[in-house]
Amino acid sequence: MIYHLFQWFEKMGWDFPGANLMNYISFRSALCIILALINVFWLGPKVIRWLQKKQIGEEIRDLGLEGQLAKKGTPTMGGLIILASILVPVLLFCNLTSVYVLLLIFTTVCLGAIGFKDDSIKVFKKNKEGMKEKSKIFGQLAVGLVVGITLLASPQNVIRLYSENPHSGGKSEVVKGVGDEKVIYYRDVKSRTTTIPFLKHNEFKYSWLAPGEGRFRDWATNVIYVILITFIVIAVSNGTNLTDGMDGLASGTSAIVGVTIAILAYLSGNAIFADYLSIMYIPNTGEIVIFMAAFVGALIGFLWYNTYPAQIFMGDTGSLAIGGIIGVAAIMIRKELMIPLLCGIFFMESLSVLIQRYYFKYTKKKKGEGVRVFRMSPLHHHFQKENPDAIIQWPHHVTPEAKITVHFWIVTIILGILTVITLKIR
Secondary structure (H helix, E strand, O other): OHHHHHHHHHHOOOOOOOHHHHHOHHHHHHHHHHHHHHHHHHHHHHHHHHHHHOOOEOOOOOOOOOOOHHHOOOEOOOHHHHHHHHHHHHHHHOOOOOHHHHHHHHHHHHHHHHHHHHHHHHHHOOOOOOOOHHHHHHHHHHHHHHHHHHHHHOOOOOEEEEEOOOOOOOEEEEEEOOOOEEEEEEEEEOOOEEEOOOOOOOEEEHHHHOOOOHHHHHHHHHHHHHHHHHHHHHHHHHHHHHHOOOOOHHHHHHHHHHHHHHHHHHHHOOHHHHHHHOOOEOOOOHHHHHHHHHHHHHHHHHHHHHOOOOOOOOHHHHHHHHHHHHHHHHHHOOOHHHHHHHOHHHHHHHHHHHHHHHHHHHHHHHHOOOOOOOOOOOHHHHOOOOOOOOOOOOOOOOOOHHHHHHHHHHHHHHHHHHHHHOOOOO
């Protein structure tokens, strides 16, 4: 809103010192980080006290984990602090006509609402299972479909192709070089194309997956595109939800992933860097950088209250929305195929649950007795528990919770660095 107010001042010809700063991505990103931190530090104590007063605390099942029962009664639904601290600076400093910003706000609100309902059932109805799994998936499915169809239809979701040929069509602009100027021609095209990591010619077209020819192939490509986007939104939001099992684990890893996505968005939205790195130039992704700045600021602020021993848990209210934001932002900058690398922790957490569940069922059916691959799933609990009957016994000791969390942060930092350098290493 403040951004649009300054744009109106400029349109009216009301120029005053410093007004032009609102046109800089770096300045608005800094404001978002600062305001998000201030919001968390202002809201945090108030929300924690209110939740404690209402006795809205986490119900803990005894799974034999070190320090687990000490967490009983710790306030949950802290995701409300995160979401409010993201949305306030975004509404003030982002361009609210950008389809990218609007979809990220939509994702934040909708998945936050699904998570809030899930937490409410757990807390108020004392039902540890929360929402029915089908209902939760249906809500995530609806969000994914809206995101996919909107990106497919929006004229803002384009890539920009440059050429020095004046007959290439489109528009032209003057580019200043060292000691000279030249005219570059460009056109914005709708493209269902994404980036493949590690390959020299690293563009993947969704049309390659579609059967048939002509209009039918275009229709099939659109369907495949929407289905894959929906799957990514569901997968990443659930992966983040599974990772939220230790103090500071989900919030810390998500903040690191958010920084990486902001870097990728900035590089993709800058014509000079995009040309140097030979990656797709996607106009107007600077607004994604600003949104992710608020996202990172809110998560870092939340860590103040969420690190071991946690004063508050984010709950599904936070984890589902955080995962959705990461997934949708990656899709917008056309880096969705890099998610298994960038979100490697989320991916491994989800994979560990699937392996544990299905291998246990398989061995129980075959041998009459289920066998566990990990000591416990999700993966972070494997390092926290002793189970001599599990197939994987490494490491041969129980690791303290705080140490596991920091180790996972370090792994996420390494994966984030690898994700960025894949832009150049092919």
